[in-house]
């Protein structure tokens with residue numbers, strides 16, 4: 001193993017997590033042998049071994065590395081065993097793989113891949129997304145005698161929760177005081193015990209409204225799903241912000257930093273600048289410290305810190321400065337971030353001249369908000385509306401989470417970016433609503449779940465969501 | 476209320492090309508009205524192909540001229556339209572060879588350099604092609620393709636430089652006629668005084684013509700199409716086999732489609748049948764692209780006439796002109812059709828005599844000209 005690289009980036013000990021990395025395998029990267037752990041993806045193995053640049057961009061030939069770490073951004077595409085454009089961040093390592101950088105566009109494929117014949121599935125209820133919203137709905141269905149099909153594009157169920165090592169806020173019933181990873185584990189266990197069918201590593205890629213068919217791709221098979229009801233619990237994706245050098249290796253989505261640290265036990269860098277001081281930015285900064293990474297500072301464009309006071313206080317205790325009315329202007333480096341420049345903003349978010357500040361860092365993490373993942377719902381023909389309070393375009397829905405199409409329901413961050421606690425309740429509410437439509441007696445549970453949700457949203461942080469809901473709820 | 480010498484309805488390639496040639500003829504007081512954004516109709520949804528391998532004198536002559544104009548566009552428009560003469564490679568079964576030999580003979584007589592080639596030559600042109608079940612191909616090296624969005628944008632910039640008015644997100648609702656003469660075009664935003672209207676409204680052309688009592692024999696057929704993620708360009712020709720067609724854009728994406736034999740429809744939704752069928756067909760011809768991912772699929776309309784030729788030129792109503800019913804070939808015909816309509820407006824006749832066989836009167840007289848080489 002490349003001792004220097006591995007030593008540099010592997011997390012050796014962690015206050016909360018224990019990493020079960022599995023045995024070792026070897027693969028080839030441009031003729032060099034790389035030693036990887038069995039449980040790793042190709043991108044993680046390369047990164048742990050000190051490799052930052054995975055490809056060159058197609059027009060300007062700028063270096064590219066990992067950005068999202070969950071298969072959503074195409075930044076990590078490489079040629080693997082003669083196949084171009086492989087997203088290496090979600091490709092498990094296998095021994096003797098041939099991995100190469102792409103210089104500009106990939107060369108055409110050299111081998112032929114054989115696909116399994118397409119299959120069709122008839123379902124009563126199909127849930128897209130195996131995060132807290134999707135899993136809580138699945139559990140309600142199964143407990144009421146309906147086996148739903150759960151489709152999840154990642155290898156693991158649990159959504160965002162499987163990375164949350166901190167203790168949760170929210171109501172007792174939905175797991176306050178418990179770590180996110182533990183809530184996820186319990187839900188996944190329940191789903192298994194109830195024998196709920198799940199398709200992991202399966203992407204729902206298209207919804208065809210004329211026949212109400214969902215197109216799903218699993219490894220090398222096309223699956224057509226025909227279902228009486230669909231529940232979309234696809235969550236949200238990270239928002240990118242424009243600044244010079246935002247494509248340099250070493251600029252990560254904050255979620256990617258979390259994936260590296262908390263799932264794969266890899267340090268994203270040595271010294272990080274966090275952009276965004278909402279809960280996500282604050283929590284991940286703290287998790288970086290726990291992983292032994294230095295956090296140089298947190299900058300926030302708004303004049304106030306967006307996240308909870310306790311999270312900010314924890315960081316301050318470690319001496320991490322949080323600069324409000326400040327944003328990133330530039331990331332600088334040759335093959336990786338070496339420096340960053342931030343700038344102060346006035347109350348109209350204009351840059352204040354001569355207020356630049358230079359940071360000696362090797363990593364920039366962006367936690368500048370999430371956008372609901374609504375594309376499939378738009379394809380399905382559900383009416384959408386923009387609500388800044390809910391973080392973007394979201395489907396119009398009634399109080400029971402039915403969209404403008406009678407067989408399509410939503411729950412969780414896809415209905416408006418909020419929290420795991422509300423995602424869990426929304427998942428249950430949507431499930432009861434569908435059960436009621438199917439003729440089951442669920443009126444009482446619907447009322448109860450709705451009042452639980454109201455309670456959760458009655459605090460100061462709920463006002464924003466309530467305003468948003470006013471804009472997008474019908475009836 | 477503005478007065479305009481010509482009002483062009485439709486901001487696809489037909490409308491913009493007509494405006495471009497009018498402007499070059501010196502007529503600048505004109506307007507193009509588009510109900511959505513430029514290229515939002517079939518033009519922005521098309522398969523990029525440009526060919527001269529047709530089976531009728533009219534199509535071949537118009538397309539031979541259009542290819543000449545595509546070259547001019549590539550050289551003269553303010554930005555590249557990425558016109559590339561990579562050829563059309565039309566794969567043929569044994570049973571099709573004789574018919575295509577005849578077509579090639581006609582194409583050669585009319586000055587198009589197509590020829591019939593054998594299996595081995597097919598492999599020389601595209602080495603990865605699976606020639607199983609194929610006897611040979613009809614090959615025309617001067618056919619090619621261009622990039623629709625760059626074409627639309629290049630025309631838009633050229634028109635802007637000529638000072639021509641383009642209205643987007645504005646829909647024509649009514650055309651007022653008095654004493655047999657067009658007086659006004661009314662949109663949802665404004666009224667234009669004019670005596671000349673060009674109906675270049677694509678899928679909306681029939682509705683526009685009805686505004687002045689002209690009935691057009693047009694049917695809408697949905698056609699679906701997909702693109703892959705990009706790889707370095709390795710495939711310049713357009714490959715055709717039966718209903719299947721595909722090529723690679725200069726940006727590296729494989730683009731192509733096939734026919735699902737649907738009935739006419741007003742719907743533009745994609746369907747779940749298309750991708751598996753298209754994937755099966757394309758992989759049987761080019762198995763080596765099997766590991767490429769599909770990036771997008773979408774649908775657009777072929778606006779089809781009973782004889783698969785467009786309807787061009789004047790109508791019984793003086794000043795009401797048609798550039799409609801391209802039956803799946805309107806992108807490639809765009810340059811020549813624009814020039815034909817512009818010459819009709821300026822000089823009273825279309826400058827290629829063959830075009831006059833394509834006006835609306837042929838449906839009344841029954842002089843239809845059947846096109847046999849239709850793809851997709």
Ligand SMILES: Cc1cc2nc3c(=O)[nH]c(=O)nc-3n(C[C@H](O)[C@H](O)[C@H](O)COP(=O)(O)OP(=O)(O)OC[C@H]3O[C@@H](n4cnc5c(N)ncnc54)[C@H](O)[C@@H]3O)c2cc1C
Pocket residue numbers: 128129130131132133134151152153154157158159160161164167168169170202203204205233234235236255279280281283284373411412413414418419420421422423
């Ligand atoms: C750093 C951080 C800290 C947080 N802390 C808290 C906290 O303290 N308390 C709290 O209540 N909340 C917290 N949250 C928020 C919480 O994690 C989310 O609100 C919650 O996970 C949303 O659940 P969900 O099921 O809607 O979406 P997700 O958890 O995002 O799950 C969606 C799932 O759908 C899958 N998917 C998406 N599209 C497709 C497709 N096309 N095909 C197949 N699968 C698909 C995704 O892979 C994913 O697994 C935190 C979030 C972050 C990022």
Ligand SMILES: Cc1cc2nc3c(=O)[nH]c(=O)nc-3n(C[C@H](O)[C@H](O)[C@H](O)COP(=O)(O)OP(=O)(O)OC[C@H]3O[C@@H](n4cnc5c(N)ncnc54)[C@H](O)[C@@H]3O)c2cc1C
Pocket residue numbers: 484485486487488489490508509510511512513514515516517518519520521522523524525645646647648675676677678679680683698699700732774775776777798799801802803804805806807808851
């Ligand atoms: C899948 C597919 C593949 C194709 N492949 C090819 C190919 O390879 N080669 C080729 O040559 N052709 C191809 N075609 C056909 C080609 O796309 C069309 O023939 C061509 O684009 C027609 O151009 P147009 O400008 O006449 O119409 P359009 O591009 O449809 O433009 C008409 C415009 O008029 C507007 N409009 C309609 N009504 C009104 C109104 N009342 N007021 C204002 N505006 C209005 C519309 O919004 C539209 O933008 C293909 C078509 C499809 C669907």
Ligand code: FES
Pocket residue numbers: 065066067068069070071072073074075076077087088089090
């Ligand atoms: S897709 Fe791999 S880093 Fe985003």
